[in-house]
Amino acid sequence: MAKSSKENSPITDHLAYLLAQANREINRQLELRLSKEGVPVEQWRILKVLSDGNGHSMGELADAVLLNHPTLTKMIDRMVSDTLVYRVQDPNDRRKVLMFISDRGKVLSKKLNSLAVDQEEHILESYGDKSTSELKRLLESLIDSSN
Amino acid sequence: MAKSSKENSPITDHLAYLLAQANREINRQLELRLSKEGVPVEQWRILKVLSDGNGHSMGELADAVLLNHPTLTKMIDRMVSDTLVYRVQDPNDRRKVLMFISDRGKVLSKKLNSLAVDQEEHILESYGDKSTSELKRLLESLIDSSN
DNA sequence: TTGAAAATATTGAATATTCAACAATTGAAG
DNA sequence: CTTCAATTGTTGAATATTCAATATTTTCAA
Numbered sequence A, B: 001m002a003k004s005s006k007e008n009s010p011i012t013d014h015l016a017y018l019l020a021q022a023n024r025e026i027n028r029q030l031e032l033r034l035s036k037e038g039v040p041v042e043q044w045r046i047l048k049v050l051s052d053g054n055g056h057s058m059g060e061l062a063d064a065v066l067l068n069h070p071t072l073t074k075m076i077d078r079m080v081s082d083t084l085v086y087r088v089q090d091p092n093d094r095r096k097v098l099m100f101i102s103d104r105g106k107v108l109s110k111k112l113n114s115l116a117v118d119q120e121e122h123i124l125e126s127y128g129d130k131s132t133s134e135l136k137r138l139l140e141s142l143i144d145s146s147n
Numbered sequence C: 001t002t003g004a005a006a007a008t009a010t011t012g013a014a015t016a017t018t019c020a021a022c023a024a025t026t027g028a029a030g
Numbered sequence D: 001c002t003t004c005a006a007t008t009g010t011t012g013a014a015t016a017t018t019c020a021a022t023a024t025t026t027t028c029a030a
Helices: A015-037 A041-050 A058-065 A069-081 A103-127 A129-145 B015-037 B041-050 B058-065 B069-081 B103-127 B129-145
Strands: A085-089 A097-101 B085-089 B097-101
Touching: A015 A041, A015 A103, A015 B015, A015 B103, A015 B129, A041 A058, A041 A069, A041 A085, A041 A097, A041 A103, A058 A069, A058 A097, A069 A085, A097 A103, A103 A129, A103 B015, A103 B129, A129 B015, A129 B103, A129 B129, B015 B041, B015 B103, B041 B058, B041 B069, B041 B085, B041 B097, B041 B103, B058 B069, B058 B097, B069 B085, B097 B103, B103 B129
Parallel strands: none
Antiparallel strands: A085 A097, B085 B097
16 A cells, blocks of 8 residues: 655755745845845835835735734834834825835935845856746745635 | 836846735734634744754755744744754754654644644635635745745 | 863753734625 | 724734843863
């Protein structure tokens, strides 16, 4: 009798593990670059999302930057102290808070973006154009299929 | 004059972001399943790695399960309390500690594996056989190219 | 053989995250 | 209208993680 094929498979066969491993590595590299500006990856994400100039509610922002609400609240507190972003109460729904990027935030955001783009280019070089775009495509479709 | 093509790209264009997003989602699903046994994803990884029956040093284990050393030490402390694993000093190099899985750990590991395999199968169904294996292949090669 | 440097694991303090409870506002049913 | 449930964001306590320092053992050059 043959066992179920996956029962004793090494952990490296699991998609969940490969994703965690790849994410950890790429994130570590990005972190290293952003540390030049002393900013964690999450703040890069926040500034990038807000840099469309529009107001974004906390809930919307939490989804976009992959943070839980309380974690986001506290990170935004720090960024407000650093005058990178500011809160405005939503006049249409006073439960909501709209977040905006400040001028200082925009300046920092540009620097961070160029560091992030550096990384993307570095990946393109070592990993290849074809693989990168194919991987992005597959990741997007995995995310889609998970909703 | 045209701007560098990536300068204002949405965050969803970045590989680092897509990886984080996909990882978050898949990890969340796995977490949900493993919560049936009240076990965090990291403990599943630890038990899975140790279930080859061999002794693994803390450093080796930390790499394999994607945890920093101090985090692993503290998680192992908890698992030792739960008698899922145990420490043995490496006789060949007394700086090292070898971790082993206990009988109780093996029993739990089997249950966890089947939950994890359930998830893999669920992904295969909704995402497809072809996409899944291609994604795994690309992730492995990304990890390789990052070392 | 000795002594300095490297490797390994742990600890404690500082920091960050999460969980559950809360406050405020809106929506919607009666 | 009024009231009750749902939505949104924040807070404080509990938990977890990280950073820097430490202790122990091994390695290796002199």
